[in-house]
Structures are given as structure tokens and as C-alpha cells.
Amino acid sequence: MDMSRSISDYLRRIGADRPPVPDAAALRDLQFRHLLTVPFENLSIHLGEEIVLEDAALVAKVVERRRGGFCYELNGAFATLLRGLGFRVTLLQARVFTPDGGLGIPYDHLALLVETPAPNGTGPGEGRRRWLADVGFGSHHSYPLAFDERGDQDDPAGTFRVVEAPDGDLDVLRDGKPQLRIDRRPRVLADFTAGSWYHRTSPDSPFTRSLVCSRNTRDGRITLTGDRLVTTVNGERHERELVGDAEVLAAYLEHFGLDLDEVPQVMAGRTRGRS
Template sequence: MSETRLTDLPLYLRRLGFDTPPAPTLATLRQLQQRHTAEFTFENLATITGAPVLIDLASVEQKILHAGRGGYCYELNHLFFALLQTLGFDVRGISARVVMNQPEGSWTARTHRLTLVTLDDVRYITDVGFGGMVPTAPLMLDCEATQTTPHEPFRIEQQADGYMLRAKVAGEWRAMYLFDLQRQEDIDYTVGNWYVSTHPESPFANRLMVARTGEGWRKTLNNGSFALHRMGAESERRELTDVDELIALLTEEFGLRVPVQPQLRGVLAQIIRPA
């Protein structure tokens, strides 16, 4: 993988609550992952308009750190990978096949970026770009026991073809994604990103998906359906039917600086009021 270099590390760290670079420890990794999923929103406003999604580090940094936007796995996990690498963590970029909401045993394309971190000879996966079910803590790889996070419990099952990540949702262990440890290069992510952002059958090209976490809650937006999920409580839901209301929600609930574009307004109107 080509060398990555952040251009504004102090700003990035301040956004995550650090005045100086923290040591590359497990405690630091836990703090970084929890804070990252709370500070930087998962969103795909670009792909629903057909705009290109640039995933080189400079473009990602500009969009997320300076333009008030979020992103999806190829952006968020690239930025986080660069941060971990800069701080001195032993990291490897890997990829996964998302099987969430698919029939058990489904075999999907490699369309999700995540990171393998090795600390004191112990391997973990870390992921800040998995939307409404993003793990909010690093997960030990070589452990099939239930692992707690600030949100749902997760577990990793070793399988013949790699590993399966599951989360316990509503009392049920649901499959999230299947992954292995094959090193991924920039070109692998470029191919995956091209499919995710442009293929007619990609959900990212056809559906608005926004998510953010916080202390004891998750917020999600699926087209015009907004939900606030509180851990251990009933979810609060509402439907949005007005574009201005939707843009206000993206700003107020998800902290996004929404681009003022007539094309985006038209797409949002179509999403919440389909023909």
C-alpha cells in the first residue's frame, strides 16, 4: 500500500479530543474508535447524486476535516488508517463482504474497507465506516467469545474462508460481514469504491444512508426514515416529507454541512417523495 501522510494532524486530533499525539496503545485505539464514530458521520450524499467519490487521502482529508462532510468506508476508514499509521500503530488494510440483511450463507462482493491492527502480538479489527452498525470499539480477532462495546455486543467467528463478524441486535446474533486478512492495496479499494459508487445495483447509488453514534445511542437515516436508537430502549422514529426539513435534520442531528446544490435538492425530493 502506498505511503499515507496526513496534512493536518493537529486538526484531526483536536476533532477527536487530543491536544498532542497519543501513544499507540489499546486504550488509545479504544478512545479513537469510539470518538471517531461520534465525531465523523457516515453518509453517502455524493453517490446518490452520481458525483465522483475521490478516495485518495488528500481528497478525503479535505472533505471530512475541512468541508464539514462525512463519508463511507473507503473515506472514513482510509482517514482512520492514516491516523493510526501516523501515530505508530502496526496496521494493515483489509476488506470484507457485507452480508448484513442477506440470507445466511450469502457470498457478496468485497465492498467494505476496514483495518487490522496488531498490538503486542494481539490482533484486532478496527472499523469506523460501517454505517448504522459500526462497532464502536476494536474487536480482538482471535477470540470467539462475546465482546462488549459501548453499544451492541459483537463476536467474531472463524470460518473456513475467513472470519464472520456478528452483532447481537434485538436478542439475535446477526451477520454483519465476512472478511479475511489478505492485504489490500490502493487499487483494490479503487475497484471496490468504483462499484459501490457507480454500479446501478449498488445500494449506495440508490438510497440515502446516514449514521452517527453517541453515548448510549445511534442515529440513522434511510432515505426519509429517521431513527434514534437508544441502547436498551424503544427506538424513536419519524418520516420526513419535506426537503428543507431533511436538510435541517442532516445539519442538526448529524452535524453535516450540506452542499447547496439544486441537483442534490432534486434527488432528495425524489428520495422522500418517490414517484
């Protein structure tokens, strides 16, 4: 794969110009545009498609096939884009908090630690800022969070806070509710293979039990779950049931740019291929 060409195609995919420098403003713009254009979706699981955790395959899915994916795919591809633009990127593993306050499996989620020059940066390696970037957690922070800030951080999606947690980890809170527990140790993409396999195959994974395709809009969010289309505009929720395969396929294309040959169906109990 010609990575230089892929980076240019990736930027066109999300409607972004190539930033002159890999700074915080560029990162903020790239994350926001990514969330607007590339959907968070788990359709490959239910269409029997293979999920390959390799840089070239992830970029090809987003750029050439014009698809989305779940966290490992979206943040894996986004990391490749950012590195191609000159950002310093580290992969981090995180566990997702359950509604009852428990924690999911290790490698439950892939998040990105991105370094940018500080506004008054000095020499190489000095005066840098660190950001928590994430385009793979569904409805979450629209802009990168300051990784070393421990106070409130306002975002269109709510008020976020990064706080110290046991064993040197960090918790990410949204409106006071814990969302993620992040391990600060650097990881590589292959480390997430078992987590991806679990979420593709386990009956306990939320991704095997339901369909989801969702993305941000400039004034809210739009989500298609099976035959139910939900749009949120300025905090007001609207829900509509789609009738028939043709209407469902048309919604995937109109709202998410997904040109599918068949309507995805939940395939509970089906044996699926490995990552």
C-alpha cells in the same frame, strides 16, 4: 498536504487529544469518538460528487469539508490518522453477509487490522496485540474487537465474536448473526477501487437505491434517510418525517454537521463518474 497539521486537525474534528502512545486504550478512544462525530453517509453518490480513494483526498473530505462517507472513505481516512499517530495498520477486504446468508462482492467492505503493544510488551515486534477496527460499517461494534480472540466480546452494540471461516478467512458475528467475512491478506487502498465503483454505480448496490446519513450517539444512534429522521435512545426508537427542504437541510446541519447547498435526492439510473 501537510500531514502533521492534518493529523492535528483530524484529532480536533473528532474531539480527541493526541495520545502519548499508540496503545489499545488510545485506539479504543479514537474509534469511539470517530463514530460519534463523523457520519456514515452515501450522499456523494447522489450529489454527483467524485470519490477519490487517496489518503490526502479522504482526509480532506473528513477534516476540511467536514463530511463523512462510506466504508472505503471512512476507514481509509481513519487508517491515515492512525498511521500518523504511530499505529501499525493493515487494510483488509471483507464481504458483507446478506440477510439470506449469502455474501456480497469481493472488496465489498474495507476493514482495518491495527497492532498495538501488549500491556507487558517486550522488544520491538514482540508482545503485540491485534485489533479489528472499523468506523465505516454503520451500526456496528463501538470499540475495536480483539482480532485473535475467539470468544464472545461484549460491546455497546451487542455481543461480537470473531470465528474461523473457510479458506483461512474470518467471520465477524454480532449476536450470533454473521456480519462480515474477512480475508486476512494485506491490501492497499487502490485494491478497493472496483468495489467503490460498483457501490457508486450499480443498481444492485444498496447505496445507489437510497440515501443514508447516520452516526452513533452516546446513548444510541441517529439516522436521516431522505426526509425521515430516526433516533434510538437507550433502545427506544423514535421516527419523525421532516417537511420541506429547509427542515431536511437543517437536520443535516444540526445532527451531522453537514452544511449542504442542496437536498440530496436518489438519482437512480443516472450515469456517475468513476472513482
